[in-house]
Amino acid sequence: MSKAAEIELASVTKRYGSAVAVDAISLRIPAGTYCCLLGPSGCGKTSTLRMIAGHEDVSDGDILLGNTMITQLPPARRGTSMMFQSYALFPHLDLIDNVAFSLRMKGVERTERRNKALEMLKLMQMDGYASRRPAQLSGGQQQRVALARALITDPEALLLDEPLSALDPFLKIRMRAELKKLQTQLGITFVHVTHSQEEAMALADLIVIMNDGRIEQAATPREVFETPATAFVARFMGDHNVVSGRGAGSADGLALLDVPNGGKFAATGTAPGDGAPIDIAVRTDRVRLRPSDTKGLGFTGTISNIEYRGASVKLSVDGAGIEDFTAIVDERSFFEKPASVGEAVPVSWDAGDAIVLGRLAT
Ligand SMILES: Nc1ncnc2c1ncn2[C@@H]1O[C@H](COP(=O)(O)OP(=O)(O)OP(=O)(O)O)[C@@H](O)[C@H]1O
Numbered sequence: 001m002s003k004a005a006e007i008e009l010a011s012v013t014k015r016y017g018s019a020v021a022v023d024a025i026s027l028r029i030p031a032g033t034y035c036c037l038l039g040p041s042g043c044g045k046t047s048t049l050r051m052i053a054g055h056e057d058v059s060d061g062d063i064l065l066g067n068t069m070i071t072q073l074p075p076a077r078r079g080t081s082m083m084f085q086s087y088a089l090f091p092h093l094d095l096i097d098n099v100a101f102s103l104r105m106k107g108v109e110r111t112e113r114r115n116k117a118l119e120m121l122k123l124m125q126m127d128g129y130a131s132r133r134p135a136q137l138s139g140g141q142q143q144r145v146a147l148a149r150a151l152i153t154d155p156e157a158l159l160l161d162e163p164l165s166a167l168d169p170f171l172k173i174r175m176r177a178e179l180k181k182l183q184t185q186l187g188i189t190f191v192h193v194t195h196s197q198e199e200a201m202a203l204a205d206l207i208v209i210m211n212d213g214r215i216e217q218a219a220t221p222r223e224v225f226e227t228p229a230t231a232f233v234a235r236f237m238g239d240h241n242v243v244s245g246r247g248a249g250s251a252d253g254l255a256l257l258d259v260p261n262g263g264k265f266a267a268t269g270t271a272p273g274d275g276a277p278i279d280i281a282v283r284t285d286r287v288r289l290r291p292s293d294t295k296g297l298g299f300t301g302t303i304s305n306i307e308y309r310g311a312s313v314k315l316s317v318d319g320a321g322i323e324d325f326t327a328i329v330d331e332r333s334f335f336e337k338p339a340s341v342g343e344a345v346p347v348s349w350d351a352g353d354a355i356v357l358g359r360l361a362t
Helices: 045-053 095-105 110-123 139-151 169-186 197-203 221-226 231-237 331-336
Strands: 007-016 019-029 034-038 060-065 080-083 157-161 189-194 206-211 214-219 240-251 254-258 264-268 277-283 297-308 312-319 322-330 344-349 354-356
Touching (some): 007 045, 019 060, 045 080, 045 157, 045 189, 080 139, 095 110, 095 139, 139 169, 157 169, 169 189, 197 221, 206 221, 206 231, 214 231, 231 240, 240 322, 254 277, 264 277, 297 322, 312 331, 312 344, 322 331
Parallel strands (some): 080 157, 157 189
Antiparallel strands (some): 007 060, 240 277, 277 354, 297 312, 312 322
16 A cells, blocks of 8 residues: 555635635645545535545645645546545446556556456455446445545545445444544545534544635544634534624633623633624533532523433523523433423533634634
């Protein structure tokens, strides 16, 4: 196998006509990293992946793989390999010929390329199916063949466009574990596009959260979970409540926030004292229902929805000018003293479980 290579994007922009799909993003993906590009539909993640692969021209900026500038190189000469969402297997070829295809294009002699294809099928535990056609395989098996085909050129980086989206939920979780294992085994850089927060959290060493052609945050899953950089990240990842208000200065290491109904909240960080708008994020899993002490921060609101989730219960609370404030409470403590929709309950959290969110420079 080839060595892993670092990928660097330097102020990369993609325009389609006058529309900006990717807006001057800069990113360094260290060699051997499992990187997930995550974001809602249309945020520019596929365009970014396709520019790294060379399937899409870069409008501005540069892309480096290791020390090589690859911006202008054709896909086959970049040292990257791409696995497509639909797998793009040839229906009329058996698995050996499917996997060997790019070597055939490169003029590699038949026995040599078939041997290499068999080796790749072995790596993916598909050698027992070598003479089958793609239609004779399950979805998960087709995906393994597509991976074998992408890996036959010994790429330094493997690029995966929504690789799990065609699989049913059960297989998705199994193949997810296999992808992670494969990346660890090969040690090469993986860049994986997904719109699933759960998938990115489960797989990535580095999550890159994109919105509207820009990077909102690039960090480890734990950093994204514990310290979302912006209100967009906090909302998109869904583990925090975002409360918007006006800065009322700082005291004792806490940022003070005036919320619209006249209430005061606090969070870890600093706040401007001039009433400028700021957002804070409150972790949904740290919110307490009917707190036994009064030390925490909080408000009294009306429960608008309750969802049972097995290990936990998710409550939506409206109050203090805040709609759909989410509290995830442990199921045992919830059922010790259940609450119901329409009931008014105090909710509370510690200042350490709320942080001030940043804003993207415009
Ligand atoms: N070939 C194209 N021509 C014109 N506009 C395009 C083209 N490809 C993408 N776009 C636009 O660029 C923006 C970013 O698209 P892109 O496919 O990169 O987003 P995405 O985050 O991968 O979305 P999805 O999850 O839906 O695939 C979108 O507004 C899209 O409509």
